[in-house]
Amino acid sequence: MQRVVLFSALRHSALTARVHSVRLLPSAAMSTLLINQPKYAWLKELGLSEDNNGVYNGTWGGTGEVVTSYCPANNEPIARVRQVISLVFFWFLQIPAPKRGEIVRQIGDALRRKIKVLGSLVSLEMGKIYVEGVGEVQEYVDVCDYAVGLSRMIGGPVLPSERPGHALIEQWNPVGLVGIITAFNFPVAVYGWNNAIALICGNVCLWIVAEVLEQNNLPGAICSMTCGGADIGTAIAKDERVDLVSFTGSTHVGKQVALMVQERFGRQLLELGGNNAIIVFEDADLNLVVPSALFASVGTAGQRCTTTRRLMLHESVHDEVVERLAKAYKQVRFGDPWDPSTLYGPLHTKQAVQQYLAAIEQAKQQGGTLVCGGKVMDRPGNYVEPTIFTGLAHDAPIVHTETFVPILYVIKFKTEEEAFAWNNEVKQGLSSSIFTKDMGRVFRWLGPKGSDCGIVNVNIPTSGAEIGGAFGGEKHTGGGRESGSDSWKQYMRRSTCTINYSKDLPLAQGIKFE
Ligand code: UN1
Numbered sequence: 001m002q003r004v005v006l007f008s009a010l011r012h013s014a015l016t017a018r019v020h021s022v023r024l025l026p027s028a029a030m031s032t033l034l035i036n037q038p039k040y041a042w043l044k045e046l047g048l049s050e051d052n053n054g055v056y057n058g059t060w061g062g063t064g065e066v067v068t069s070y071c072p073a074n075n076e077p078i079a080r081v082r083q084v085i086s087l088v089f090f091w092f093l094q095i096p097a098p099k100r101g102e103i104v105r106q107i108g109d110a111l112r113r114k115i116k117v118l119g120s121l122v123s124l125e126m127g128k129i130y131v132e133g134v135g136e137v138q139e140y141v142d143v144c145d146y147a148v149g150l151s152r153m154i155g156g157p158v159l160p161s162e163r164p165g166h167a168l169i170e171q172w173n174p175v176g177l178v179g180i181i182t183a184f185n186f187p188v189a190v191y192g193w194n195n196a197i198a199l200i201c202g203n204v205c206l207w208i209v210a211e212v213l214e215q216n217n218l219p220g221a222i223c224s225m226t227c228g229g230a231d232i233g234t235a236i237a238k239d240e241r242v243d244l245v246s247f248t249g250s251t252h253v254g255k256q257v258a259l260m261v262q263e264r265f266g267r268q269l270l271e272l273g274g275n276n277a278i279i280v281f282e283d284a285d286l287n288l289v290v291p292s293a294l295f296a297s298v299g300t301a302g303q304r305c306t307t308t309r310r311l312m313l314h315e316s317v318h319d320e321v322v323e324r325l326a327k328a329y330k331q332v333r334f335g336d337p338w339d340p341s342t343l344y345g346p347l348h349t350k351q352a353v354q355q356y357l358a359a360i361e362q363a364k365q366q367g368g369t370l371v372c373g374g375k376v377m378d379r380p381g382n383y384v385e386p387t388i389f390t391g392l393a394h395d396a397p398i399v400h401t402e403t404f405v406p407i408l409y410v411i412k413f414k415t416e417e418e419a420f421a422w423n424n425e426v427k428q429g430l431s432s433s434i435f436t437k438d439m440g441r442v443f444r445w446l447g448p449k450g451s452d453c454g455i456v457n458v459n460i461p462t463s464g465a466e467i468g469g470a471f472g473g474e475k476h477t478g479g480g481r482e483s484g485s486d487s488w489k490q491y492m493r494r495s496t497c498t499i500n501y502s503k504d505l506p507l508a509q510g511i512k513f514e
Contacts, residue, residue: 032076032077033050033077033078033079033080034071034076034077034078034079034124035048035049035050035078035079036050040078040124042117042120043078043079043121043124045114045117046114046117046118046121048079049079050079050080051066051079051080051081051082052079052080052081052082053081053082054067054081054082054225056210056220056223056224056225059220065082065229066080066081066082067080067081067082067229068080068081069081069125071124071125071127071381072125072126072127072345072346072347072348072349072381072382073124073127073336073337073345073346073380073381073382073383074380074381075350075380075381075382078124078125095202097151097152097154097200097201097202098151098152100151100199100200100202101147101148101149101150101151101152101200102148103199103212103213103216103218104144104147104148104151104196104199104200105144105145105148106212106215106216107144107196107199107209107212108140108141108144108145108148108196110209110211110212111137111140111141111144111192112141115134115137115138115141116134118133118134118137118188119131119133119134119135119136119137120133120338121133122136122137122187122188123337123338123345124337124338125187126184126185126187126348127301127337127345127346127347127348127381127382128185128300128301128303128337128345129300129337129338129342129343129344129345130337130338130339130340130342131340132299132300133337133338136186136187136188136189137188137189139186139188139189139192139193139467140188140189140191140192140193140195140196141192142466142467143192143193143196143197143467143483143484144192144196146196146467146468146483146484147196147197147199147200148200150197150200150488151200154172154200154201154488154492155172156169156170156171156172156494157169157170158170161498162508163500163506163507163508164502164504164506165500165501165502165503165504165506166498166499166500166501166502166506167497167498167499167501168496168497168498169496169497169498169499170494170495170496170497171494171495171497172201172489172492172493172494172495173202173492173493173495174201174202174203174491174492174493175201175203175243175244175267175491175492175493176203176204176243176244177203177204177206177241177242177243177244178194178198178203178204178205178206178242178243178244178245178246178491179206179236179237179239179242179244179245179246180194180195180198180205180206180246181233181236181245181246181247181248181249181257182194182248183248183249183305184348185300185303185304185305185348185404186248186304190248190271190482193467193471193482193483193487194246194269194482194491195209195223197482197483197487197488197491198244198246198491199222199223200488201488201491201492202492203243203244203491204221204222204223204224205222205223205224206223206224206225206236209223230253233247233253233257234260237256237257237260237261237266238260238263238264240264240266242266243266243267244266244267244268244269244490244491245257245261245266245267245268245269246268246269246271246480246482247268247269247270247271247272247478248271248272248305249272250272250273250404251272251273251402251427251428251476251477251478254270254272254273254478257270258270258478267490268480269480269481269482269490270472270477270478270479270480271305271471271472271473271477271478271480271482272305272428272473272476272477272478273305273402273428273430273476273477274305274306274307274309274402274428274429274430274431274462274473274477275309275310275400275401275402275426275427275428275430276296276306276307276308276309276310276428276430276431276432276433276453276462276463277308277309277310277311277312277422277423277432277433277462278292278293278296278308278310278311278312278432278433278434278435278461278462279312279413279419279420279423279432279433279434279435280311280312280313280314280317280321280434280435281314281416281419281434281435281436281438281441282314282316282317283436283437283438284314284317284435284436284437284459285435285437285459286317286320286321286324288435288459289321289435290321290324290325290328291328292433292435292459292460292461293308293311293321293325293408293461294325294328294329294332295461295463295464296308296433296461296462296463296464297309297311297386297406297408298329298332298343298344298386298406299343299463299464300463301344301345301346301347301384301386301405301406302386302404302405302406302407303347303348303352303404303405303406304463305430306430306431306455306462306463306464306465307404307406307462307463308408308433308461308462308463309399309402309403309407309408309409310399310408310409310411310422310426311325311408311409311410311411312394312410312411312412312413312419312422312423313410313411313412313413314412314413314414314419315412315413315414318410318412321410322371322388322390322410325388326371326372326388329372329373329386329388330372332344332386334377334383344386344406345383346381346382346383347382347383347384347405348382349382350382352382352404352405353376353382353384355403355404355405356376356384356387356403356405356406356407357376358403359398359401359403359405359407360374360387360407362397362398363389363392363396363398363407363409366392366393366396366397366398367391367392367393367396368389368390368391368392368396368398368409369389369390369391370387370388370389371388371389371390371410372385372386372387372388373385373386373387373388373406373407374387384405384406386406386407386408387406387407387408388407388408388410389407389408389409389410390410390412392409392411393411394411394413394418394422394425395422395425396409399411400425400426400427402428416441416444420444420445420449420450420451423451423452423453424451424452427475427476428473428475428476428477429452429453429454429473429474429475429476429477430453430454430455430472430473430477431453431454431455431457431462431463431465431473432451432453432455432456432457432462433457433458433459433460433461433462434451434457434458434459435458435459436458436459442458445458446458452474452475453473453474453477454470454471454472454473454474454477454481455469455471455473466484467483467484468483468484468485469483469484469485470482470483470484470485470486470487471483471484471487472487
């Protein structure tokens with residue numbers, strides 16, 4: 001899987017992802033930049049120009065290496081971003097949580113106003129289709145709304161003390177400075193989940209939503225932003241001043257980040273790789289299964305951490321599902337990601353195309369039968385055919401590898417026990433789904449002997465989670481939780497406070513020390 005340590009950016013006043021290429025290529029000649037073409041004039045609406053400063057901490061700057069961002073649908077250069085060479089950190093003000101919630105509400109509104117053009121930019125730069133680009137900005141809007149409500153609800157319990165005249169209180173305070181390292185595949189949403197919750201918790205983030213902060217007379221450094229490569233990620237991970245490092249990306253890079261952060265006893269929130277399975281039982285409604293498997297394996301060209309990589313089919317429905325799915329695959333409309341009729345766009349980089357081809361070779365060598373796809377498309381950009389393999393062993397090395405491309409491995413099973421065991425036998429533990437009408441099986445799936453993933457679904461795909469639930473997974477997925485439920489606790493530190501308001505000093509456990 002190829003996701004890279006990079007910051008995404010919300011640019012200029014009204015916000016945007018000034019997302020950046022993962023490639024450090026020489027600067028493109030000015031005349032060839034897409035931003036200069038009339039068709040892409042809307043980019044200027046986001047305050048972007050040919051050369052953009054990639055650093056914000058109250059004012060825009062940037063003194064480091066220049067990165068050119070390329071459009072994966074045609075590999076044309078879009079614009080350039082100058083990176084950071086040093087980081088400046090500030091502390092958030094002592095603003096009450098509901099007031100911080102009001103700032104986050106305004107950020108959500110500012111995003112709403114620009115949602116279409118931001119979605120277009122995500123589509124142009126990341127290569128996902130327009131509705132999915134808009135969809136991930138919508139996730140940021142939704143999590144802002146969620147965080148506004150949460151800003152009046154975060155609190156700790158008052159617990160009964162065993163000692164008379166004593167109060168036992170749990171107090172939650174901001175953890176401090178949060179460094180957010182986001183991934184290319186969800187440059188806006190992943191940042192948004194972290195940013196909105198971290199802000200209402202009172203933390204300072206490395207990122208920006210400048211206009212809202214300026215209008216509220218708040219220093220921009222509350223949300224600083226840096227664009228950069230692995231060197232910036234390393235600086236964040238190693239810096240003692242960064243209290244929490246939230247990292248989304250590959251398990252490989254996540255492990256390096258985790259070790260660097262742990263080395264200094266910093267706190268980490270990891271959202272790493274997945275190897276997600278859908279399990280289809282003999283009683284499943286196949287009219288739900290086929291569109292679910294299609295969306296989860298082909299959507300975003302297989303570049304979601306929640307993408308379905310393994311489809312386990314009961315032997316009684318195996319052939320029918322494969323046939324129907326292969327037919328659906330062939331009808332997927334591919335094209336320019338920003339074209340409203342397109343369902344399937346390019347891979348993010350040329351490197352990902354090479355990874356796709358290597359995985360196809362390995363799947364063949366390990367005994368896989370190609371049902372459809374398997375080739376690079378003959379057109380500009382990084383387009384590959386969405387691919388299905390059958391006949392591989394459930395534990396073939398390639399099946400246990402997360403390749404961040406649209407290849408689906410179909411596996412035949414006989415019993416519930418083996419299907420649940422195979423779901424859990426991979427290193428990752430992000431998302432999982434079963435399709436069944438058997439209520440007993442549903443609760444076995446949710447229970448201790450069921451799925452070991454962070455996301456455990458029934459009769460829906462593995463991808464497309466709502467923001468209201470905690471998002472993340474177990475094992476090599478890293479254990480972090482972002483967005484909804486009580487994920488906010490990760491952005492705060494807990495104090496257990498015991499206050500003696502009596503004139504005596506009774507000791508706990510009834511100890512007498514006199
Ligand atoms: C990711 O791929 O990193 O559940 C995030 C989903 C989206 C988020 C994916 N809401 O597919």
